[in-house]
Structures are given as C-alpha cells and as structure tokens.
Amino acid sequence: MAEEKPIIWKGDAQCPLCKTDFKVENVWLNRVKFQEVYTDLAKKYEGVNPMVYEVWVCPNCFYAAYKKEVFLDTSDLNEKLFKKLEPVRKKLGSALATDVARTPDMGILAIKLALVTLQARKGVSAAKFASYFYKIAWIYRSLGEKDLELKYMQMALHRYEDAYEKEMEPQIGKMGETGLVFTMGELHRRTGDDQKAQEYFMKVITNKEMQGDPKFLKYCRDMLSGIKEGEPPEFWK
Numbered sequence: 001m002a003e004e005k006p007i008i009w010k011g012d013a014q015c016p017l018c019k020t021d022f023k024v025e026n027v028w029l030n031r032v033k034f035q036e037v038y039t040d041l042a043k044k045y046e047g048v049n050p051m052v053y054e055v056w057v058c059p060n061c062f063y064a065a066y067k068k069e070v071f072l073d074t075s076d077l078n079e080k081l082f083k084k085l086e087p088v089r090k091k092l093g094s095a096l097a098t099d100v101a102r103t104p105d106m107g108i109l110a111i112k113l114a115l116v117t118l119q120a121r122k123g124v125s126a127a128k129f130a131s132y133f134y135k136i137a138w139i140y141r142s143l144g145e146k147d148l149e150l151k152y153m154q155m156a157l158h159r160y161e162d163a164y165e166k167e168m169e170p171q172i173g174k175m176g177e178t179g180l181v182f183t184m185g186e187l188h189r190r191t192g193d194d195q196k197a198q199e200y201f202m203k204v205i206t207n208k209e210m211q212g213d214p215k216f217l218k219y220c221r222d223m224l225s226g227i228k229e230g231e232p233p234e235f236w237k
C-alpha cells in the first residue's frame with residue numbers, strides 16, 4: 001500500500017510589523033477529507049480541519065490575520081489602535097504555543113487574535129466579523145462543544161444582521177445577498193428561532209431582485225419544506 005502523503009507542510013513567514021521570522025503550518029487542501037457537508041455549508045472533516053490552520057500569528061507581537069495576502073497587508077491598519085489593543089493580544093497570545101503542532105483549541109485562539117487585528121483595521125464590515133465568529137462556531141461544532149457553538153453562532157448572526165440592515169455594501173464575498181439572507185435564516189434556525197428562519201428563507205424565494213448565487217434559492221426551498229413538515233429532512237443536521 002502506498003504511504004499516505006502528509007497533509008501539513010511547514011513554511012516560513014515574517015511579521016510585516018515587527019519583522020519576526022517564524023514557522024507556519026499549511027494544509028494541502030487537495031488531501032483533506034470530509035465526511036459530509038452540513039446544511040449551513042460547513043464541512044465535517046475527517047482528520048485535519050483546515051480551518052484550524054488558516055490564521056497566522058506572529059509569536060512576538062501577536063499580530064494575527066488570515067494567511068498570505070491578508071496577513072501581509074497592513075495598509076488598512078490603524079497602528080495607534082493596534083498598539084492600544086496590545087494587552088488584549090498578550091492575554092490571548094500567552095495561551096498560544098506557537099512552536100508546537102496546532103490543535104483545534106489553538107486554531108480558535110488564533111481566530112480570536114485575528115479578530116483583535118480586525119478591530120484595528122479601517123472600514124471593516126460587520127459581515128467580516130460575523131464570518132470569523134462563524135468559523136469559531138464551526139470549530140466548536142467539530143469538537144462537540146454545543147454551548148460554545150451556539151454562543152458564537154449568535155454572535156455571527158447579530159453581526160450579519162447589522163451588516164445587512166445598516167451597510168450599503170457588506171463584505172460578504174461571493175455568496176451575494178441570497179447567500180447572506182440564507183445564512184441568516186440558517187443561523188436563526190440553528191439558534192432556535194424557526195419563525196424568523198422561515199421569514200428569511202421566504203425572502204430569498206419571493207424577492208426576484210435579489211442578487212447572488214442561485215443555488216441558495218434551492219437551499220431555502222429545502223429548508224422551508226423541512227420546517228413546514230416538522231420533520232427534518234435526511235440531510236438536515
């Protein structure tokens with residue numbers, strides 16, 4: 001039998017702020033395996049969960065951000081505010097061992113540190129904060145930590161709703177408005193408000209003006225029929 005190829009490889013990184021050199025773990029995404037896709041599109045991974053490795057953390061100043069492009073880009077950083085947040089970074093960072101293999105708990109800590117960086121960036125959409133909270137919730141889901149998953153899904157939901165109601169152009173990437181509204185519906189359903197979930201799913205179906213990936217239309221129909229029948233469909237987990 002052929003030897004299993006490694007999924008993680010070590011690379012070099014340099015902090016764009018304090019110039020500290022350090023090692024980072026990267027994941028060969030084409031070697032990652034998953035067992036299923038949840039209804040909110042998170043994946044249930046088998047073995048390595050790539051979400052745990054996505055944030056790079058400088059071991060010296062605890063500047064943290066999603067790898068490569070975002071990590072290297074400090075053009076939108078309010079350095080005064082970043083400096084002010086140093087005690088928060090140190091408190092979080094002191095619990096993060098950067099010289100050993102990353103665990104899911106460390107992955108969560110790294111995303112929390114990336115949130116501290118995000119606070120010091122200018123013009124960040126509430127939807128961006130939401131997506132970080134949602135990733136933390138997903139990692140807690142993979143650990144079976146239901147209460148913490150719920151807590152972070154609620155935080156994600158509030159931020160997504162803020163972005164949707166108050167921002168002209170929330171930073172939501174490729175999912176578009178249909179994806180955002182579907183996501184808010186799913187978050188309401190998963191945090192226990194079926195009524196509100198139905199309103200969002202219905203909105204995607206009935207609003208012909210809504211822009212975004214049409215696959216979300218199908219997801220919304222599936223979720224609505226599941227709620228109406230009172231019986232979750234097979235895939236509904």
Ligand SMILES: [Zn+2]
Binds near residue numbers: 015020059062063
């Ligand atoms: Zn640094």
